[in-house]
């Protein structure tokens with residue numbers, strides 16, 4: 571891929587840098603590498619400024635690699651419901667990337683790229699002068715989890731799972747055949763795109779139950795568009811997207827990375 575496109579890879583340890591260097595050198599390409607820094611999520615990433623600087627030095631010396639900058643991800647706070655609290659927490663987290671940038675530049679190593687942010691913090695992260703890139707993804711689809719937090723109003727939900735009403739056990743209860751086998755449910759609560767008043771009571775393996783305030787006039791066999799709780803894992807459960815405009819399918823896009831995690 572690096573032979574045909576500009577690729578940036580995040581790394582947080584010297585062994586990984588050595589492997590990337592050997593592979594890039596053997597393939598005759600130059601790989602861009604970012605030092606990944608933990609800025610509060612507690613997942614991957616170096617834990618200190620010194621470790622960030624040491625790794626940046628390793629990358630600059632490694633054949634086949636080019637040090638491009640820093641990556642952080644404030645994933646622990648991107649979905650805080652209140653915008654002001656999210657902004658406060660994001661500023662605290664992202665300050666660490668700014669400090670690392672200055673430490674690395676102070677050592678004479680140019681930092682071209684400082685990347686961070688998720689959909690929930692795009693409006694905060696993108697205003698910080700230390701940052702050069704916002705690494706967002708979910709805004710394209712706007713799943714039910716993200717539509718439930720403050721500040722996301724300008725994005726509409728574009729991803730739905732087309733489901734069929736399979737049971738109407740009582741007047742206000744609608745059971746559809748969308749469940750955890752075709753919708754990722756780690757965060758958020760499913761919604762019906764065309765019935766905002768319906769409340770999802772639960773999602774099980776092959777079913778979801780929606781409770782309506784009044785009899786909705788839906789019958790067995792009717793189709794409903796379900797906004798999945800979490801778009802990322804939902805995409806990984808399907809082979810293709812059907813791109814629909816004004817009720818007509820305009821394109822079918824294969825989801826090529828689907829199921830490729832090994």
Ligand SMILES: Cc1ncc(COP(=O)(O)O)c(C=O)c1O
Pocket residue numbers: 642643645648687688689690705706707708709
């Ligand atoms: C490192 C990293 N950056 C950015 C994102 C994108 O976040 P979002 O889906 O909120 O736009 C993710 C999502 O998991 C991530 O893991």
